[in-house]
Ligand SMILES: Nc1ncnc2c1ncn2[C@@H]1O[C@H](COP(=O)(O)OP(=O)(O)O)[C@@H](O)[C@H]1O
């Protein structure tokens with residue numbers, strides 16, 4: 001169990017900045033996700049840590065020791081690749097044994113056989129040891145890749161979008177298996193994904209990336225509830241956040257947010273001419289009486305499990321998604337009043353997209 | 361399958377068959393004739409199949425010590441094969457994967473060298489070999505053959521290695537293997553088709569070479585098979601039997617190797633279209 005630390009690490013390809021001055025502190029034994037859209041620098045971050053890339057600037061520390069000068073074989077890190085990177089000319093058993101045949105981790109035959117047996121059992125690979133990778137299904141290949149990474153009990157475990165090539169059901173099962181594995185072994189785990197639900201459900205902490213920059217590094221709950229900018233707000237959450245542009249004014253110690261067709265009195269937030277109000281789909285619900293914050297035309301109703309996801313057009317023309325339970329009947333084409341949950345509102349500066357400091 | 365399609369398949373079979381026959385006929389005739397007794401060889405009208413097959417001509421060659429030249433050729437060819445493939449693999453790997461200054465220059469030089477005819481290199485290489493005292497040695501031949509073959513070998517292997525997924529090498533290094541171990545355990549086995557293809561090039565050249573061996577080696581002790589065959593021409597005079605038998609000894613092994621590795625050879629030549 002080792003800690004990992006990035007200190008102003010920068011990596012460029014020509015004049016393209018793949019990763020810009022990354023500072024990231026990963027506690028030993030924790031499970032951290034790197035979340036971001038494709039091309040945001042997640043793999044670059046992992047490859048820098050694994051040693052496939054050298055940083056242009058900055059230093060990477062593992063357990064307090066600088067490692068930038070070490071080649072990948074000397075870092076005692078294990079990694080699962082998105083493509084699985086199984087050795088096609090070796091059987092499953094040989095693939096699993098491969099790390100133990102390296103000079104650094106060399107074990108005798110007996111020990112290798114035991115290690116393979118243990119890993120094969122815990123991942124259900126026992127019957128597949130003599131097969132070759134191309135004879136396996138995607139899920140089986142994935143488990144072999146996982147097993148090969150586990151077999152030498154690494155102190156740091158890297159996974160680069162390990163589930164993205166699996167079908168949904170298998171993905172959810174493997175997600176649980178990976179979490180179990182972490183709970184059992186306790187190795188520091190860094191998990192790259194572009195799937196926000198994976199990141200939120202698995203991690204102790206999530207690092208959100210965009211265009212080579214770390215946007216926010218916090219617990220899943222904080223990322224979800226207090227995004228630092230509109231990018232994080234929109235990228236995280238099943239449907240992203242609802243945004244409404246407007247302005248904030250002070251009135252009697254309170255603030256008033258106004259937007260076309262909408263006036264919202266909220267606890268003091270100061271004043272600002274150009275802001276964006278952000279709220280998640282569960283922070284808006286149909287009004288039960290005639291005190292509504294806004295009225296909206298129901299354009300679409302979608303059944304999601306026991307809930308309904310409703311697409312509204314507010315009077316000001318803004319489109320908003322709302323999630324309700326089945327308690328209130330909403331029909332397409334009707335107009336209904338809606339209220340916003342005051343404690344679940346975020347405000348962003350319209351220009352920069354950064355969250356405004358909370359009043360409290 | 362339509363009739364038209366069938367017709368086209370048939371037509372191409374006929375055409376390829378004719379080409380193959382034209383190329384193979386002299387060899388086949390030579391092979392069959394090498395088993396005919398002396399008086400049947402120049403018989404008129406000629407007969408294709410030997411009526412009373414005999415190994416007499418081969419026996420004669422054996423008595424003249426042909427096995428000695430075969431051994432020389434085997435030694436020189438296999439040493440060239442091993443040396444060229446090892447040096448070629450490492451060079452090709454470096455050119456395919458490493459980013460170093462001068463890489464473009466080296467690639468250019470490789471292509472340039474490939475297009476120099478060997479005949480024009482005979483005199484300078486003769487001088488070089490004599491200066492380092494390797495004239496008239498098998499080692500000298502091995503070094504020259506390797507030098508002549510390396511550009512094409514490096515070129516073929518480099519093209520193939522570039523089609524291998526680099527992630528496999530990354531994975532192996534993260535698994536704790538050094539660069540050397542990765543080349544030996546991952547890159548080399550995955551490059552097998554290209555190694556076979558390059559190996560066939562090397563074998564064909566080294567086994568068949570006549571000019572270089574004739575110029576560099578003068579003593580009987582270091583003589584290779586093609587030169588020996590040529591010398592038999594003077595020795596046996598117009599005695600076609602032993603001459604044909606000797607020619608067959610120098611031709612047939614390469615053909616057998618080609619047939620044995622034909623499948624790999626094709627996939628090695630088509631490089632990227634084959635997944636590792
Ligand atoms: N070998 C490379 N050469 C040039 N640009 C690259 C290379 N690898 C990655 N990049 C660029 O760096 C950026 C970050 O890439 P990456 O870390 O792979 O993103 P992610 O894993 O988040 O999808 C991308 O814009 C990508 O195009």
Ligand SMILES: [Mg+2]
Pocket residue numbers: 039042043044
């Ligand atoms: Mg990636």
